[in-house]
Amino acid sequence: MSLKDILSPFSAWKNLALEPVTVKDPLNERPGAPRYRGFHKNELNECIGCGTCSDICQNAAIDMVPVEGIETKAGDSGLRPMIDYGRCCWCALCVDICSTNSLSLSNEYTWVNSDPEVFRFIPGADKKSWDANELGWKKPDNYNLNEPLRVKMEETAPDEREMSFLEVVKGYSKEQAEAEADRCIECGLCTATCPAHMDIPQYIKTIRDNNLEEGLRIMYQTNPLPEICGRVCTRRCETVCALGHKGDAISIRWLKRYIADNVSFDEYEKILNEGFIEKTDKKVSIIGAGPSGLSLGYYLTQRGIKATIYEAKEKAGGMTMYGIPKYRLPMEILDKEVEFLQKIGVEIKFNTAVGKNISFNDLYNNSDAVFIGVGFESPYKIGIEGENLKGSLQAIEFLREINKGNKIDIGKKAVIVGGGNVAIDAARIAKRIGAETTILYRRRVEDMPADWEEIEGAEDEKVNIITQAIPVEIIPDEKGKVKAVKYLKAKMVADDKGGRPRPVPIEGSETIIETETVIGAIGQGADYSFLPKEFEEKLELMRGRIVTDSNMKTSLDKVFAGGDAVNRTADAISAIADGHKAAIGIEKMLLSE
Amino acid sequence: MSEINNKNTSGIEKDKFFAPENEKRTVTAPDGQIIEIDPLNDYFCGDAPRVHKPHKNKLFESFLNWARAESIWVLGFGTGCGSIELYPLLTPRFDAYRFGIQMAPTPRQSSLMIISGYLSVKTLKRVVRSYEQMQNPKFVMGLGSCTINGGMYWDSYNTINRLDYYLPVDTYIAGCMPRPEALLAGFNHLKKAIKEGKGEGANKYAENFEWYKANQKKIIKDWNMPDYNW
């Protein structure tokens, strides 16, 4: 102990001269830092109600509740997060995981009340003083709790596939599929949008759990043709995928294909035989072995009802067999699915056209119900001069001939008119059989109804795409063959009624493109000529489509319909869904008798 | 002795958690005198709390309320994590003393109990005891999510979910944990309530005494204390 020890503490007195450090007005002087994790904000219009915030919250602080003025629609559950500040710990994991970045935190931190019941609110809907705060926690850049980008699908190289009918998409490996399946946040928004309402999150989960048999079982509950859908589905599910807002949607279609491809075909029966009930004496006739007919056949057999399918052509599959090129859907795949259906007891009579080989009345009188799944087989004409010239084809017929293995001479140059999947398919096939191919489309690329992947694939394969081009005439050469196509350039004019912009031809912009073949691909219509008069008259139609109730029953007694002939979306998955719905309707009708 | 207490004592005797030091016994004092003691009844006053009516003179009562509001003495009992923010609050940066707020070391001298977050059952027992020892008028402030609806520990077997079932709460402050500034806002809110004559927590506790006791006893299995000990 020294004198220093006694005197030294007195040095603290010199601090009297220092400036005070006290915050004068602590309530107003100190806003939260720019990153401060204060109270919640939510952009209600951006939020899609996927519920991921609620899932990740370890405090069960977030409820998903309906909000007035927000409707449930495709890609939006209509629910919004309600946050309980009796639970929240301001960790901001909900913000980091938010699939649309709509949720954020403000830098406001003062909320005092005597009533414990008030600390529960829907950010965005219940107006709060901090709604306008710009600052606060937002998801940092370069930081993700789940992978935003999809696993790239390996494809055959464009120059290799240009000249062959090899399947372009190679399919996921186990690691790739698991990595892609891992991205799923299990919100289930896709299920509502899928026409067949497949339980997508559940079958994706089986990939993660490496339990593909279970995955197949789940898929067959709502879709008996998963291998087809795994390749050519229009996958509206992916357009509403919650992950698509910040990054890429999950490759739901490829994951479905992965399950279907990786379960051995021999095991199908063992995996799927559960749920089949005993055979009854009911009989149903199905016209057309397209996806809707096959789907119905499966679900009827599952319900113990004998299903007989009458198919005019030599193979089942309808449009999926004849309208889709082999590089997208190899024929073996389809055969495999059909073989399985036949194995479980669906009878398919090939080369039996109703109206020609067998009369509709016979079917009608000999079965307990009839299902019309004839699809849209007659192509629309472009409606311009020169369409009947030699060298002018219809895409649907072109594809059918090619798929049958027949050769068609289209010369060195081909022009395809249209922008749908059929047009792209025709173009890519024309390219494969050696023609320089051009697509003429009235609108812009982004307006094309075809899948973007297909469009990209076509571009990779050096298919020339001319947009905003309206064909006006096919010019013949001296021999009466197609020589060139004349088209007008178009400009896009916004639609007054709020529809999508319309192309309007520009006067005097005629351009001529030389070609040897013109392939029209602007759509198809139905042909009900097989129906006897009395039925055809009573069958209620609307714009060429058969009108049905929610169980796919038509205006005719015990006649059901489905597929392209009924639904406007005209894709395989809707047809499959129709088949399923019709099976439920037929079962209801037959069992209630 | 109130009836509740007698009922309680008889109940405790069958209780497996009954502590031996609370048993009735005889003790020999240093001077040789033999004394019989019943700790639960002899060491504490077991009377139920009484409702204190406001003063008849309204002006005088509002003066009292002003005085109460401007000299809030906080019981120095850090019940949970929120108490770490009391350090900055009571040191030069935020300097709560200038607003009439200061810490008091014992319940007798305190008027405000800050429940700084979650309450385990074991702490709740001490909190109830401390609260009852505080003199009227007394206030309770609940910090953070935990006091409102369980907070982070909503599924914990050892923490309560809602404080208002066990003590009358005057002010809640949202946050996990609330910052010193939010605490100051809470104090302002409380002061305003007291000045308006709404700081009636203690009376509420007295009025609903049986309800509060029943809730407390439902979870504090090891009761071992008189029903009310001020």
Add this chain to the structure above:
Amino acid sequence: MKELLQRLEYRFDVSDIVQKRENQTFLTIDKKHTISLITHLRDIENFSHFVLLTAVDWIEDNLFQLTYILHNPEVNIDIAIRTMISRDNPEMDSAHHLWEQVATYQRELKEMFGINFPGSPGVNDSFILEGWDDIPPYRRDFDTKKYTEETYFPRPGRQTNDPAEYMKNKLYPNG
């Protein structure tokens, strides 16, 4: 580390050796020889610092795993000793004589897992809980959420919806 493990394998019947990192090894030994292995490690191999003792409930196998972690401050390596004991009437030899703080760990395990350590000082005193009359809370079969809901009155009025389920009810209730 390698030589140490060889020496241990030579002397004791240790199994399941997992070397997680350069300076950390997990190994398993049967219940009978655990305390003598720990004593050996402390006295001969200089593992003088006792890091922790805890239990893991493997309810599927009806076993408790006890893990003792020791540290050698001279060469800075950790060794973790696992031993399995039955879940029925769980009991383990006490190690309180080796380090003073072990008694506290054993007291906690007795309270939170119900594992008895006969002879350990104060092992039956309550440690963390007060007035607990349910099964020991750290056991897997104790459901804390259920207990909480029955005991602590969560604030009512909350209701949540699963987005997929909600959309089904709204958009396609029959399909």
Add this chain to the structure above:
Amino acid sequence: MAKNKIINWKPDRSKFPDIGQDGKPVVDLASQKYVKIWHGPNHPGVTGNMSLELTVNGDEIVDAKTHVGYLHRGFEKLMERRKYIQCFPIVCRMCVAETDFPEYIYAAAVEDLANIEVPEMAQWLRTLVLEMSRLQTLLRVVPGQGGTIGLGLGVQWGVYLRDLILDLFEELTGGRIYHMYIIPGGVRGLLPDGFKNRMEEILKKVDDYVIRLTSLMYDNAVYKKRTIGIGVIPTDWVDKYGIVGPNARAAGFKRDIRKDNPYLIYGQLDYEPFTTTESDIFARAVVRLEDLKTTVDLIRQIIAKMPLNGDIKAKTPNVLHWKIPKGETYVKSESSRGEFGFYLVSDGSEYPRRINLRGPSYTHAITVLEKLLINANISDVSALMVSLQTCPPEIER
């Protein structure tokens, strides 16, 4: 600082009870010679919410028992029913004084089991945050030692500086106390603009503070009188009682996990742990003050050496269903109190099988404190508790 002389004051054993076979005194309460008092949980001189049951004879303690459990939330149980990502916000609540250490060791344990390599930038940021966390604790605890014997002025200064550090934390992490910054796989943000300059300004103030505090507290006759020679931890206790960190360093053991088992980027930093041999309250306070200086130096080194930009998070699987491979690990770090570790067992599912926290106070506050308090004066209880730097939440979790 002058070499401190230990005052060898021995109490008169005759008036104390006999020591029983279990090493504890045999106290006959009925003899009326002893009084039992409770120090806490509601007591101004207790660190956090815990209590000591003291049996005193006059003002000297003959028996002490630590009671904990007032802060028990059952973390280890709660985490068993939370997914790995959901445990991330809850772990920091295990230690309110230094919330970043549990965060770091939890993340490190998960990364260890899942074999995730953390980007370099994230490692620097983690180290910075850990050192800042240590600094803010020490700014509270170092003067707090004086506070226990009535010298509150240092606390007033220290807590103000600590608050400045908390402001920096708020800028960097978005929270003052619970930062929730070190996430499994990386961290949650880069340094904001101008952070380094603001840090340096505060460090300068801390430098100045160390000088002021030394003259106020360490060169203070009263403080020395109250702390030198009190609460001596004998050398042989260190291993026998599991004493770690500054308490072990004050007893002459050069033990510092940052040095012994370097983690993060501590291998690239240059420093030497301070040790002394007196092992009394004063020595432990000196070790903490030296730790504070070291920390300031380390932060300066980190700021100077750290890269400007880089990845902050490694790619992890989707956290909503993140399965960690089966296995177990023990991960530790050197907190301001000593070894702070997590024992994590995974059974291969989305939920941890078992998580156990090893906090230094587990031994310091129970075994060591109970023993040190015997024969101590009742007025030294707080000083002893603070000198061991006990923190109840990590005992009962």
